[in-house]
Amino acid sequence: MNQTAPDDPDQFAILATALTRRFGTLTAVDHIELQVAYGEIFGLLGANGAGKSTMIKMLTTLLPPTSGSAQVGGFDIIKSPGEVRRRIGYVSQLLSADGALTGFENLLLSARLYGLHGSESRSRIDDALNFMGLADSAKKLVKTYSGGMIRRLELAQAMLHRPAILFLDEPTIGLDPVARHTVWDRLLDLRHSYGMTVLITTHDMEEAEMLCDSLAILHAGKISVIGKPAELRSGLGDEATMDDVFAHYAGGSIHESGTFSDVAKTRRTAQRLG
Numbered sequence: 613m614n615q616t617a618p619d620d621p622d623q624f625a626i627l628a629t630a631l632t633r634r635f636g637t638l639t640a641v642d643h644i645e646l647q648v649a650y651g652e653i654f655g656l657l658g659a660n661g662a663g664k665s666t667m668i669k670m671l672t673t674l675l676p677p678t679s680g681s682a683q684v685g686g687f688d689i690i691k692s693p694g695e696v697r698r699r700i701g702y703v704s705q706l707l708s709a710d711g712a713l714t715g716f717e718n719l720l721l722s723a724r725l726y727g728l729h730g731s732e733s734r735s736r737i738d739d740a741l742n743f744m745g746l747a748d749s750a751k752k753l754v755k756t757y758s759g760g761m762i763r764r765l766e767l768a769q770a771m772l773h774r775p776a777i778l779f780l781d782e783p784t785i786g787l788d789p790v791a792r793h794t795v796w797d798r799l800l801d802l803r804h805s806y807g808m809t810v811l812i813t814t815h816d817m818e819e820a821e822m823l824c825d826s827l828a829i830l831h832a833g834k835i836s837v838i839g840k841p842a843e844l845r846s847g848l849g850d851e852a853t854m855d856d857v858f859a860h861y862a863g864g865s866i867h868e869s870g871t872f873s874d875v876a877k878t879r880r881t882a883q884r885l886g
């Protein structure tokens with residue numbers, strides 16, 4: 613097991629209270645209340661610009677909130693950012709591995725960042741490479757990797773220090789179905805082997821349904837619904853798909869002015885679903 617298991621089993625892995633982030637006049641995340649239990653795979657869905665990445669950046673201590681608060685791994689993101697960082701792993705929305713280095717060298721950098729040294733560092737890196745199916749490619753430059761291999765390398769980097777909580781911002785974007793399923797299998801293994809909690813954002817409704825225990829759908833910085841995937845579907849009718857759930861709760865697309873015009877679309881969906 614990892615060394616970061618909670619002292620209090622009733623504690624939440626992630627607990628956000630009125631968490632808010634403004635950029636000028638735009639409120640990107642608006643008084644969000646969120647509770648994620650330890651061991652849960654929790655999906656954050658929402659249209660482009662809904663506030664998912666902003667939410668993750670605050671929870672990973674990369675961006676200060678404008679107001680409100682959150683605890684991650686039992687520690688306050690503002691008062692104890694170091695304690696939070698020790699307990700989390702983060703895979704950003706943009707590819708972050710260094711193409712000019714090999715997979716092994718990228719992992720070595722992450723190991724140093726997390727304070728792992730010597731034989732412990734080496735064995736964790738070997739474990740992570742095997743776990744992610746990258747042992748044979750470890751000595752190749754990352755710029756020769758496929759997108760799926762890079763994503764798996766980034767997951768390996770994020771899990772090296774066996775974090776209690778993993779934050780993954782669109783981890784499977786652009787991956788082919790086989791690579792996507794490999795990433796899902798690895799995430800389920802991580803939860804099974806280490807009891808890891810995972811907060812994941814995705815635009816892939818199959819991923820949301822297959823992988824996530826619970827989902828929150830964000831719309832313009834607010835949570836419009838939280839529930840288990842099957843409950844969210846059945847709430848809209850017997851025939852409803854996850855795409856219907858998304859269309860119903862996530863609103864429409866954003867205009868260039870940054871305003872939403874989703875009312876008509878939501879009404880149409882509501883009529884269609886009865």
Ligand SMILES: Nc1ncnc2c1ncn2[C@@H]1O[C@H](COP(=O)(O)OP(=O)(O)OP(=O)(O)O)[C@@H](O)[C@H]1O
Nearest residue numbers: 635638640658659660661662663664665666667705
């Ligand atoms: N640093 C910033 N400065 C100004 N506005 C920002 C900044 N970061 C995000 N925003 C704005 O905040 C809103 C939420 O952005 P965010 O990146 O959180 O959305 P998202 O849900 O992750 O979208 P996507 O699905 O496209 O990744 C958007 O309107 C975005 O333009």
Ligand SMILES: [Mg+2]
Nearest residue numbers: 664665666705
């Ligand atoms: Mg994003």
